[in-house]
Amino acid sequence: MPTYRDEGVVLRTHKLGEADRIVTLLTKGHGKVRAVAKGVRRTSSKFGARLEPFMVADIQFYEGRSLDTIQQAETIASYGADIVDDYPRFTAASVMVETADKVTELEGSPQQYLLLVGALRSLSRQEHPTELTLDSYLLRALSLAGWAPTFDSCARCGEVGPHESFVVQLGGMVCVKCAPPGAPHIVPDVVLLLDALVRGEWDAAEAHTQQNWSKASALVSAYTQWHLERTLRSLEHVAK
Amino acid sequence: MYDGIVQELIDELGRLPGIGPKSAQRIAFHILQTESFDVSRLSSVLVEVREKVKFCEICGNVSEEVTCGICRDPRRDPTFICVVEEAKDVVAIERTREFRGLYHVLGGAISPIDGIGPDDLRIRQLMTRLADGTVMEVIIATDPNLEGEATATYLSRLLKTLEIKVSRLASGLPVGGDLEYADEVTLGRAFEGRRTVS
Ligand SMILES: [Zn+2]
Ligand SMILES: [Zn+2]
Numbered sequence: 001m002p003t004y005r006d007e008g009v010v011l012r013t014h015k016l017g018e019a020d021r022i023v024t025l026l027t028k029g030h031g032k033v034r035a036v037a038k039g040v041r042r043t044s045s046k047f048g049a050r051l052e053p054f055m056v057a058d059i060q061f062y063e064g065r066s067l068d069t070i071q072q073a074e075t076i077a078s079y080g081a082d083i084v085d086d087y088p089r090f091t092a093a094s095v096m097v098e099t100a101d102k103v104t105e106l107e108g109s110p111q112q113y114l115l116l117v118g119a120l121r122s123l124s125r126q127e128h129p130t131e132l133t134l135d136s137y138l139l140r141a142l143s144l145a146g147w148a149p150t151f152d153s154c155a156r157c158g159e160v161g162p163h164e165s166f167v168v169q170l171g172g173m174v175c176v177k178c179a180p181p182g183a184p185h186i187v188p189d190v191v192l193l194l195d196a197l198v199r200g201e202w203d204a205a206e207a208h209t210q211q212n213w214s215k216a217s218a219l220v221s222a223y224t225q226w227h228l229e230r231t232l233r234s235l236e237h238v239a240k
Numbered sequence: 241m242y243d244g245i246v247q248e249l250i251d252e253l254g255r256l257p258g259i260g261p262k263s264a265q266r267i268a269f270h271i272l273q274t275e276s277f278d279v280s281r282l283s284s285v286l287v288e289v290r291e292k293v294k295f296c297e298i299c300g301n302v303s304e305e306v307t308c309g310i311c312r313d314p315r316r317d318p319t320f321i322c323v324v325e326e327a328k329d330v331v332a333i334e335r336t337r338e339f340r341g342l343y344h345v346l347g348g349a350i351s352p353i354d355g356i357g358p359d360d361l362r363i364r365q366l367m368t369r370l371a372d373g374t375v376m377e378v379i380i381a382t383d384p385n386l387e388g389e390a391t392a393t394y395l396s397r398l399l400k401t402l403e404i405k406v407s408r409l410a411s412g413l414p415v416g417g418d419l420e421y422a423d424e425v426t427l428g429r430a431f432e433g434r435r436t437v438s
Pocket of ligand 1: 155156157159174176177
């Protein structure tokens, strides 16, 4: 019987048939896996809440032709209850898992897995403000996928900055010569904030004003949408 | 792939929720090969159900009239409203005989990843119903899974602004499942032991 075992975080679930679910997981070593959890919606299910979104579990899979089947699941960490307790946290976590789903479309990596688990853990423990945790996750997930934004030198010609315009389509800050007409100017403080978020320098990021947080959020959203080449459905539901 | 009309039937069946390609194929061949299977009966029921069954204007439950049997029943206590995700949850709760108030069917649960936010559910209609001060307690009976909990969190945050008691079904319900699968005894107990959230 071809089976394998890995740890994974549940990104989303779909109802299947009477009482089953298809569970989409980002695993540490096998990238993204879609697997069937049989009978999981029955209240007598042995899986209980172990295969709900945001759960981290140690899972044994049985390899199938089109879909794998989950044989066993043991909880490693359960962030769902603390996340769902607060509506803005829940919407932020939803954007995180949807982004993780998209950036690992072609190939997952242990780094993407660890980044997501770390972000969900931090969110559930309220270590940092919810919006900053989300923005930092988005910037880092995109960076790991090869779309790191450029802040110091011009994203197009490489001229050393500081520069004033941020152009999503060009990949970050650009110099005066490269900036298309009407490119939005950004105050230097917001650039510093974005840079702190990419690096995970929380003290620096939290010291900024709420107004700068919002400006940074808008840029991060636009940057994320552009690079994922489609709309993140959960992003428009983010609660403030 | 099958030819023409057979494939069309499989495709149509496959569009139904919970039916994968394999099940669609199995049902299609059952219809084709089982002589005793009454095709005209099925097709007329399908047409009829679309024509006759509507959703109650007040609570969103399925109904053959403008308002459903529960909303029209004068013996029901209008000071209690139980909020559920789907009409099938009304059936599950009615089976317990534990609840004598009225219902409000949301039409699903909040699930941002599927693009379903509060505005896509019948939440505004709920707020309208609560406006006249008749209702004393709102019992949130969304599914005991993540989306159900998120919907309950959203609703209790929203209802906090009103002077109405808000409660949530007791956590005796196994977590992760659908409400419709809870047995009567467990579901009944969950009603008795509901906890106040605001
Ligand atoms: Zn340049
Ligand atoms: Zn009704």
